[in-house]
Amino acid sequence: MDIFLERLFDGLTNGAVYAIMALALVVVFRSTGTINFAQGEMALFTTYIAWWLTTIGVPLWAGTVAAAGVGFLLGAVVERTLIRPVRRRSDMATLIVALGLFTAFNALAGLLWNSETKPMPSLFPSGLKDYLSVGGARLYIDALGVWLVVIALIGAVFLLFNRTRLGLHMRAVAGNPESAALSGVRTGRILMLGWGLAGIVGSLAGVLVTPLSPQQLSLQTMFPILIYASAAALFGGLDSPMGAVVGGLVIGVLEALITGYVEFIGGTLPQTAALVVIVLILLLRPTGLFGTRQMERL
Amino acid sequence: MTLPTAETRPTVETLLTVEGLAAGYGQARVLHGVDLEIGKGEAVVVLGANGAGKTTTMRALAGLLPYTGRVGFEGQALGGLRPDAIVSRGVSLVPQGRGTFSHLTVLENLHVGAAMRRDKDGIREDVERWCSVFPVLAERSRQAAGTLSGGEQQMLAVARALMSRPRLLLCDEPSLGLAPRVVAGLFEVLARVNREEGVALLIVEQNAELALSIAHRVYLLEVGRVVASGTADDFRGDETIRRAYLGY
Numbered sequence A: 001m002d003i004f005l006e007r008l009f010d011g012l013t014n015g016a017v018y019a020i021m022a023l024a025l026v027v028v029f030r031s032t033g034t035i036n037f038a039q040g041e042m043a044l045f046t047t048y049i050a051w052w053l054t055t056i057g058v059p060l061w062a063g064t065v066a067a068a069g070v071g072f073l074l075g076a077v078v079e080r081t082l083i084r085p086v087r088r089r090s091d092m093a094t095l096i097v098a099l100g101l102f103t104a105f106n107a108l109a110g111l112l113w114n115s116e117t118k119p120m121p122s123l124f125p126s127g128l129k130d131y132l133s134v135g136g137a138r139l140y141i142d143a144l145g146v147w148l149v150v151i152a153l154i155g156a157v158f159l160l161f162n163r164t165r166l167g168l169h170m171r172a173v174a175g176n177p178e179s180a181a182l183s184g185v186r187t188g189r190i191l192m193l194g195w196g197l198a199g200i201v202g203s204l205a206g207v208l209v210t211p212l213s214p215q216q217l218s219l220q221t222m223f224p225i226l227i228y229a230s231a232a233a234l235f236g237g238l239d240s241p242m243g244a245v246v247g248g249l250v251i252g253v254l255e256a257l258i259t260g261y262v263e264f265i266g267g268t269l270p271q272t273a274a275l276v277v278i279v280l281i282l283l284l285r286p287t288g289l290f291g292t293r294q295m296e297r298l
Numbered sequence B: 001m002t003l004p005t006a007e008t009r010p011t012v013e014t015l016l017t018v019e020g021l022a023a024g025y026g027q028a029r030v031l032h033g034v035d036l037e038i039g040k041g042e043a044v045v046v047l048g049a050n051g052a053g054k055t056t057t058m059r060a061l062a063g064l065l066p067y068t069g070r071v072g073f074e075g076q077a078l079g080g081l082r083p084d085a086i087v088s089r090g091v092s093l094v095p096q097g098r099g100t101f102s103h104l105t106v107l108e109n110l111h112v113g114a115a116m117r118r119d120k121d122g123i124r125e126d127v128e129r130w131c132s133v134f135p136v137l138a139e140r141s142r143q144a145a146g147t148l149s150g151g152e153q154q155m156l157a158v159a160r161a162l163m164s165r166p167r168l169l170l171c172d173e174p175s176l177g178l179a180p181r182v183v184a185g186l187f188e189v190l191a192r193v194n195r196e197e198g199v200a201l202l203i204v205e206q207n208a209e210l211a212l213s214i215a216h217r218v219y220l221l222e223v224g225r226v227v228a229s230g231t232a233d234d235f236r237g238d239e240t241i242r243r244a245y246l247g248y
Helices: A002-032 A039-055 A060-087 A091-113 A141-163 A165-175 A177-182 A187-209 A222-236 A241-261 A269-284 B054-061 B083-089 B106-113 B120-133 B135-139 B150-162 B180-197 B208-214 B232-237 B239-246
Strands: A131-134 A137-140 B014-025 B028-039 B043-048 B067-073 B091-094 B168-172 B200-204 B217-222 B225-231
Touching: A002 A039, A002 A060, A002 A137, A002 A141, A002 A165, A002 A187, A002 A222, A002 A241, A039 A060, A039 A091, A039 A187, A039 A222, A060 A091, A060 A187, A131 A141, A137 A141, A141 A165, A141 A187, A141 A241, A165 A177, A165 A187, A165 B106, A177 A187, A177 B083, A187 A222, A222 A241, A222 A269, A241 A269, B014 B054, B014 B200, B028 B043, B028 B054, B028 B067, B028 B200, B028 B225, B043 B054, B043 B180, B043 B208, B054 B067, B054 B091, B054 B168, B054 B200, B083 B091, B091 B150, B106 B120, B106 B150, B120 B135, B120 B150, B120 B180, B135 B150, B150 B168, B150 B180, B168 B180, B180 B200, B180 B208, B200 B208, B208 B232, B217 B232, B225 B232, B232 B239
Parallel strands: B043 B200, B043 B217, B091 B168, B168 B200
Antiparallel strands: A131 A137, B014 B028, B014 B067, B217 B225
């Protein structure tokens, strides 16, 4: 039982991180209608910035704020300079640019900080003894911290989308960019802000996940997380923040339980399992669990 | 063909002046120099066959298409402005095929329509006003716009466009795909908005009879050019036009 609980806690913690990354994907998708496959590597880059700041004596929380700030600028600048010019041509062009950015940010991080693995400090107490006992299982404080940050972040994103003008305009632009422009919404600005916002969310995901990752901070850290996050976002519905969260948690828990109990999948197969989930969702329920079907009566 | 001329135009202050408007899609030129004028508070209809360039004219005026030629609104040039800037100058388009936000609620749709306004109280008042003009919007205020019937969506599209408090409302084929009874109701409201609020209208319409019933003046567009203009009565009185566009 306690083993089961510990695996469940592990799964929820990883799932929480997939959830935030998926949230970043959803924010971009909702405001621009495209999946930003470079989101993970942009987050990796800003996580390196947070790490680098700690090496010159800046406390990690300040480094995290800085990383989030850079993430915002990076997202906004990338949208304005690289995505917007090609977006008008086709969705495929946007996808290719995102893939290009994927390799570019990874290479840039490698160039600036070399490819050696860095030990990443955690925002929360993460010693072997920093845990609470729950039903005989250990619930580590840093895991709890990740949960809290995720809950706060989700609340903030929910409020932004549903209770603010900016959020309303973002949803309008995502649903019908031309009508949004005709209503007086400055669509360009909205898209830029959407990408910037996703940059913040992604950066926080990066800083939270790397200390928990077996790979710590290396050039390979974010790729598997992006795969899981994409699966989570698709699972929950690409336009639903709620769905991203549920999807992230489900994928995280499944991953932990499957690798724990089904021996032949352990190791590298969980990523394949996530891809299988993606394919199944696309086949069976393309809008995901919480996604909205396009409703239209003529 | 004896066509009426624009000289019969009532003497009102000019709101919109269009001179030599030329536009198209890629290599295909659709408009070859359209000239028209709308006075303050006037209701003007553009008639013309399919492909005459009516929708292109509307999209160019709203800033959705690049064009050459001069467009002046309240004495200021609109050329080269983005759609959102044109809205804030006081020109609002109800595009063909409604252009509502199907996944947003009716209320949210109205609020998006006030995107560039900052006066919270005024926005709330306007929401209430258009909900009382279009009672169906009040009934369905929390429903997603996509679940509304075609007629209800068109009402919402018009109300959304009015939320920006335009001095000129452009309507592109508002009757398209709607039942006759619904269309009559819609035009009644458009006429009322024009009469009571003093909002000038530029309406593109296939349903010429209905359009003439609320219009002060008419332009006839053929292959990207204005070939005739006059008052609604001139047009009803002209046999050639009556046969070609009114069908009797």
